[in-house]
Amino acid sequence: MAQAATNSSGAPMIEIKGVNKWFGDFQVLKNVDLSVALGEKIVICGPSGSGKSTLVRLINHLETHQKGRIVVDGIELGEDLKAIEAIRREVGMVFQQFNLFPHLTVLENLTLAPIWVRRMPKKDAEALGMQLLERVRIAEQAAKYPAQLSGGQQQRVAIARALAMKPKVMLFDEPTSALDPEMIKEVLDVMVELAREGMTMLVVTHEMGFARTVADRVCFMDGGEIVEIGTPKEFFAAPKTDRAKLFLSQILGH
Amino acid sequence: MSAARPAFGASPIAWLRENLFYSVPSSIVTLLLAWLAWKGLAPFIDWAFVNAIWSAPDSKACRDVKGVGACWALITEKHRFILFGTYPFEQHWRPLLCILLLLVLYVVSAMRRFWRPALAGVWLAGLVVIGVLMWGGMFGMVYVENERWGGLMLTLLLATFGIAFAFPLSILLALGRRSDMPAVRIMCVGYIELIRGVPLISLLIMASVMLPLFLPEGVSIDKLLRAQIAMILFAAAYLAEVVRGGLQAVPQGQYEAADAMGLSYWRKTMLIVLPQALRVAIPPLVNTFIGFFKDTSLVVIIGLFDLLTSIKVALGEPAWNGFGVEAYIFASIVYFTFCYAMSQYSQNLERELARDRRH
Numbered sequence: 001m002a003q004a005a006t007n008s009s010g011a012p013m014i015e016i017k018g019v020n021k022w023f024g025d026f027q028v029l030k031n032v033d034l035s036v037a038l039g040e041k042i043v044i045c046g047p048s049g050s051g052k053s054t055l056v057r058l059i060n061h062l063e064t065h066q067k068g069r070i071v072v073d074g075i076e077l078g079e080d081l082k083a084i085e086a087i088r089r090e091v092g093m094v095f096q097q098f099n100l101f102p103h104l105t106v107l108e109n110l111t112l113a114p115i116w117v118r119r120m121p122k123k124d125a126e127a128l129g130m131q132l133l134e135r136v137r138i139a140e141q142a143a144k145y146p147a148q149l150s151g152g153q154q155q156r157v158a159i160a161r162a163l164a165m166k167p168k169v170m171l172f173d174e175p176t177s178a179l180d181p182e183m184i185k186e187v188l189d190v191m192v193e194l195a196r197e198g199m200t201m202l203v204v205t206h207e208m209g210f211a212r213t214v215a216d217r218v219c220f221m222d223g224g225e226i227v228e229i230g231t232p233k234e235f236f237a238a239p240k241t242d243r244a245k246l247f248l249s250q251i252l253g254h
Numbered sequence: 255m256s257a258a259r260p261a262f263g264a265s266p267i268a269w270l271r272e273n274l275f276y277s278v279p280s281s282i283v284t285l286l287l288a289w290l291a292w293k294g295l296a297p298f299i300d301w302a303f304v305n306a307i308w309s310a311p312d313s314k315a316c317r318d319v320k321g322v323g324a325c326w327a328l329i330t331e332k333h334r335f336i337l338f339g340t341y342p343f344e345q346h347w348r349p350l351l352c353i354l355l356l357l358v359l360y361v362v363s364a365m366r367r368f369w370r371p372a373l374a375g376v377w378l379a380g381l382v383v384i385g386v387l388m389w390g391g392m393f394g395m396v397y398v399e400n401e402r403w404g405g406l407m408l409t410l411l412l413a414t415f416g417i418a419f420a421f422p423l424s425i426l427l428a429l430g431r432r433s434d435m436p437a438v439r440i441m442c443v444g445y446i447e448l449i450r451g452v453p454l455i456s457l458l459i460m461a462s463v464m465l466p467l468f469l470p471e472g473v474s475i476d477k478l479l480r481a482q483i484a485m486i487l488f489a490a491a492y493l494a495e496v497v498r499g500g501l502q503a504v505p506q507g508q509y510e511a512a513d514a515m516g517l518s519y520w521r522k523t524m525l526i527v528l529p530q531a532l533r534v535a536i537p538p539l540v541n542t543f544i545g546f547f548k549d550t551s552l553v554v555i556i557g558l559f560d561l562l563t564s565i566k567v568a569l570g571e572p573a574w575n576g577f578g579v580e581a582y583i584f585a586s587i588v589y590f591t592f593c594y595a596m597s598q599y600s601q602n603l604e605r606e607l608a609r610d611r612r613h
Contacts, residue, residue, distance in 0.1 A: 060514055088516035099511035103529045112525060113515035165515060 013038045013200050019068030028054050030224040041201045043211040046221035052204045056171050060091045092162030096174040098154045100146035106157050107142040110164045132160040136190050152183030156190055172203040206251055220244045313573045328577045329584050332568040339404015339559040348387045349407040356410050364599055400478045404559030412550040416485045424493030449491035454552055457484045462556040481553050489546045496542055500535030533607050540600035544593045
């Protein structure tokens with residue numbers, strides 16, 4: 001059952017315990033444990049197919065796990081639809097492909113969830129939306145449709161859209177992987193700012209510069225397991241496992 | 255700065271040379287086609303306009319020019335029967351008013367700025383007014399049983415209310431077919447496959463002959479309503495598959511983004527999925543609407559008096575026997591007018607909706 005969150009006690013924001021998941025016969029996650037404190041920023045990296053996206057998508061129930069426990073903000077994820085919706089209200093998500101709603105203007109993309117899920121009056125939602133668009137430096141595009149924006153602009157709108165729900169946690173699933181190189185920075189800048197403001201963040205990314213600047217912990221996954229987890233300093237300077245060393249040499253190499 | 259685009263096709267002669275007389279073979283083809291068109295068209299114009307009889311009290315004048323000129327007098331003479339069927343002659347203003355009311359409703363509904371929930375209320379009110387006008391029996395109007403409704407009015411009624419009810423039903427069926435709940439899914443798939451696999455004619459016959467057998471003693475639904483229900487059920491099954499096609503065109507990411515915000519199933523469907531799915535489905539939807547509009551003529555087999563039947567009956571009179579070509583050309587023009595209007599409207603709508611999304 002859903003329970004009210006009392007996070008002042010320092011209880012973890014997200015608690016993942018012994019989670020296993022299979023796609024058919026293929027096991028994508030093996031006994032994953034991860035605890036995320038309020039305000040903590042975790043960067044998850046690893047080779048493709050390592051289960052990192054799946055792990056993040058479990059947290060707002062875009063995927064279901066078959067074994068183990070996931071507790072978000074004091075609410076346990078299970079079959080209960082009410083609990084799932086309660087968690088989704090508190091967890092914002094940014095996707096690789098932006099997934100903006102093409103039939104709505106930029107501002108309408110932002111106000112939709114506050115109006116229909118939070119029941120915010122339209123005026124307030126629009127004021128909030130404009131404020132967030134200012135924050136991601138794109139307010140002048142409010143009346144345009146997503147297709148009229150560049151990839152970097154669209155991803156910034158997507159971040160603002162997630163923030164419009166005033167989430168306690170933000171999940172980023174490879175937010176810069178679909179962008180042209182010259183647009184990556186504008187998106188990362190927004191994410192760095194967000195981190196400085198104290199947002200709890202889980203970020204799946206290969207941007208190791210971002211991990212160094214922002215992450216409290218870096219989590220390296222391979223083959224459905226968390227192979228290594230530690231501060232960026234430890235991880236980049238002295239990776240403990242061969243798999244992590246290989247991965248780092250591949251993406252940092254040259 | 256880019257160079258100015260060169261003016262192209264500025265003069266009519268340049269246009270002709272570019273498009274019709276580009277080379278020797280193209281000139282030959284152009285001339286050949288022009289000659290063929292003239293050969294075919296000229297006699298038709300003679301027949302349809304030059305030698306035609308436009309009005310005559312009886313068919314005598316027409317018989318004199320038969321084969322040389324068209325007999326539009328048949329239409330002039332019989333137009334009220336064709337439009338209103340066997341509806342009492344002195345009461346024809348009532349169905350005429352209904353047709354005008356329907357046309358107004360079409361035009362209003364076509365404008366995007368009136369697309370709001372109140373429009374459904376307007377249609378409901380329109381339906382009531384049409385019912386009162388057609389049946390009468392109040393406000394000093396004579397009662398007219400619906401056995402006597404007919405002609406264009408009946409065709410429009412069947413098509414309009416057929417589509418108005420079948421379309422929402424089809425959306426529910428399409429959503430049901432993609433539902434996670436097995437019972438709902440199986441029911442919807444079963445319904446769609448069953449109805450789609452049966453000819454409309456047999457559904458109409460079932461509705462008119464078999465349905466009364468299953469109803470309890472003393473309960474009877476009138477013939478027109480039974481036909482209307484059969485047509486709604488039939489159209490809904492077809493439209494459901496068109497809507498499903500649209501639903502499948504909405505990328506998975508859209509569902510995920512809506513889910514991630516905590517939108518409930520119905521909000522997600524109404525706000526995110528359907529607006530995109532229906533936009534994609536406009537061409538096949540209109541295709542089905544047009545087919546359905548013409549399918550209304552099949553009600554003839556259960557003895558309802560639609561536009562085409564009226565024409566047939568008018569031709570059955572000894573005086574006008576043998577002028578079928580004129581009568582059916584007229585019927586084609588009426589059907590074409592409505593279908594072409596639908597087609598043009600849908601193309602405009604697509605353009606308008608696409609404008610939003612252009613770069």
